Amino acid sequence: MSNSTIRLSVEGSVATITLNRPDKLNALNAQVLDELFAVVSELDARDVNERPRVLVLKGAGERAFAAGADIAELSRLGSAEALELSEAGHRLGRALDGANFPCIAAVHGFALGGGLELALSADLIVCSDNALFGQPEINLGVIPGFGGTFRLTARVGIGWA
Numbered sequence: 001m002s003n004s005t006i007r008l009s010v011e012g013s014v015a016t017i018t019l020n021r022p023d024k025l026n027a028l029n030a031q032v033l034d035e036l037f038a039v040v041s042e043l044d045a046r047d048v049n050e051r052p053r054v055l056v057l058k059g060a061g062e063r064a065f066a067a068g069a070d071i072a073e074l075s076r077l078g079s080a081e082a083l084e085l086s087e088a089g090h091r092l093g094r095a096l097d098g099a100n101f102p103c104i105a106a107v108h109g110f111a112l113g114g115g116l117e118l119a120l121s122a123d124l125i126v127c128s129d130n131a132l133f134g135q136p137e138i139n140l141g142v143i144p145g146f147g148g149t150f151r152l153t154a155r156v157g158i159g160w161a
Helices: 030-045 079-098 114-121 136-140 148-156
Strands: 006-011 014-019 054-059 064-066 103-107 110-112 124-127 132-134
Touching: 006 030, 014 030, 030 079, 054 064, 054 114, 064 103, 064 114, 079 114, 103 114, 110 114, 114 132, 114 148
Parallel strands: 014 054, 054 103, 064 110, 103 124, 110 132
Antiparallel strands: 006 014
16 A cells, blocks of 8 residues: 555555655655554554554655654644644554554654654654654744653653653
């Protein structure tokens, strides 16, 4: 299965979703979030014998898992559209949290902002030697919009967060 921004492959009981915007460092926009949510929901709704036993999330290209939100798209959003994008990120996080299979984020390169939040939605994060995590949006006076402050604190503790 292939959408325009993600690719799904299933081999045996392992499903792999690849963020497929390497020219944009796999930046998350509304289309990516919607397609991810639809695919995760579809996989989870499958009959127990057809459902994957594990989901792997990864990014296409050499430089990034996901380098955050698509800033070009964000700059064009009004407050109502920004709220919708944030809600889409939360909806995706809840879908991954509630899925009937574990999710592994295979992180290489940048996992910044929304990319970090996506990785934090996984049950397990596996990193390459060049993985780089951060919440750079705080330098712009913006909080992580997909639940990242809660997820980061829950994952690493308040002192490290």
